[in-house]
Amino acid sequence: MTASPSSAYPYRLRLPGPITIPERIRQATARSIVNHRGPEMRVILEEIQQWIKPLFGTTAPVLTFGSSGTGVMEASLANVLAPGEKVLALVHGQFGERYAQIARALGAEVDVIESEWGWTPDPAVIAAKLDKNDYRALVAVHNESSTGAVTDLAAIGALLRDRDTLLLVDSVSGLGGLELRQDEWGVDIIVTGSQKALMCPPGLGFASVSEKARKVIERDDRCARFYLDMRKALAVVDKHETAFTCPVSLLFGVHEALTMIHEEGLPQVFARHKRLSDAMRAGCVALGLPAFGDQATASHTVVVASVPEPLTGGAIVKHMYETYNTAIAGARNKLTGRVIRIGTMGLISEADVLTDLYFLERSLTALGHAVPTPGCGVAAAVASLS
Known part of the structure; x- marks a missing residue:
């Protein structure tokens, strides 16, 4: 022992991650609970939506889930895949392996490009693989916290810009501490969690969704989904609501965290x-x-x-x-x-x-x-x- x-x-x-929670954020999470579908919560969700988009580098909707980072990784795949479709996974650490495992669990046929741990994948190798196969999605880890390596998302996004393949990215340990330019780089879905550079307790997952990804998500022939169904989340995001009961206290914390981030710049x-x-x-x-x-x-x-x-x-x-x-x-x-x-x-x-x-x-x-x-x-x- x-x-x-x-x-x-x-x-x-x-x-x-998880990391120490700043006192301002800890105090925010201790606020009295409000109606999760009332006017106070809609204001909080509207401001979170406004302030979190620059961290993703997007003008697209950012969806909120009561989930860990792994949960929104699964959501990103479950909403774009039909069983048996092909996924290309870039693996250079533990969380790349996890993304590939989730895809297999959902019934995808998974090809892997494995790089030496600590080194990121070569875009030329990725391009050669894309030329030989049709993939519904390519999954990558932005900041591989098991090895400390950051993937060149701009180079990968450029390879997919004129293809049907979607680029799905885990930035659980990157977003908020590393620059992201989702729209400019051609990333279709970025997922993250609350407990890392967002400085909050674990329990919230966020996923940004490009228009290219949204067209696939809205198909009825994708994997079985209910709680993590992005169609439900997309239907209410502009109303400043979540599809299901949101973790109110954690969202108070994220609101305060985003306030602090934008105060600093x-x-x-x-x-x-x-x-x-x-x-x-x-x-x-x-x-x-x-x-x-x-x-x-x-x-x-x-x-x-x-x-x-x-x-x-x-x-x-x-x-x-x-x-x-x-x-x-x-x-x-x-x-x-x-x-x-x-x-x-x-x-x-x-x-x-x-x-x-x-x-x-x-x-x-x-x-x-x-x-x-x-x-x-x-x-x-x-x-x-x-």
Whole structure:
């Protein structure tokens, strides 16, 4: 059994999601419940619709579901697929694998382009596959939080612009921390969740729907669907309602989160995420934990660091939690033991990054890892920040 964490330090949630909820948002979720179909809720939903579209980079409707990110991934497929149709899945990490698994569960015939984990798919390879087969959908992960790699959606969208194939994208860990230009890039459906860069508790899923996708969704020959039926959601979105009972308290939180994001300004939010992730990555490298994967496509919302033998990621995660009450992530896939992952999304600060690196250095030292110079991780981060 895992030992209890030290009570000498406050609990610090530093995962790549769920993340720590800012106090303004936490207070918003504690507001008194209102009629989920009353005028107060319609105002909230209208403003959420107005403020969330720029995060997707779209003028298309953004649908709201009481769901995790995986739920809206399933919704994106269930609403465009007929059983037996073909899907092309781009897999370069755990969540690409999940998207492919969902497609298979819905009865699709799935072809996979698997890239080395940590590296994103080559558009030329995708183009060759598209030339040989007719696919109803291509599924991709925008920000693969298991590896820290960001997919070039513009390049993939360009391949599909003149094809019937729809581009479905999981940006659960990207939206709000990385720029998205859905309309410009030719993405048909983007799905995300509330618990990552949107800074809210888990439980809300969002899906934006292009006109190209909508024409397919409205067909009656798609997969069986009821609660996740986007036709129902599309029928009421312009009335500022949801098809079924919405998670009122969570939507209060999202409304506050979007207020905070737009107060800061989207360009400033994106720049802050990059600045802090760069500093965290520099600190990890200085401590002797090389950045994992292709750094040309490195995420701004999660830092993935390689763990040199004989250390294991699990040992570092355990020590950080038990000694410093700080929850970071390892891996539960083919990278188990080989990496650690630290979230750099949401309303984190320079102090959070420096504290992470200080605790990380002490944990590495306690586990027998020879740090090049005492304080080198924090120093590298400070240099990056300045």
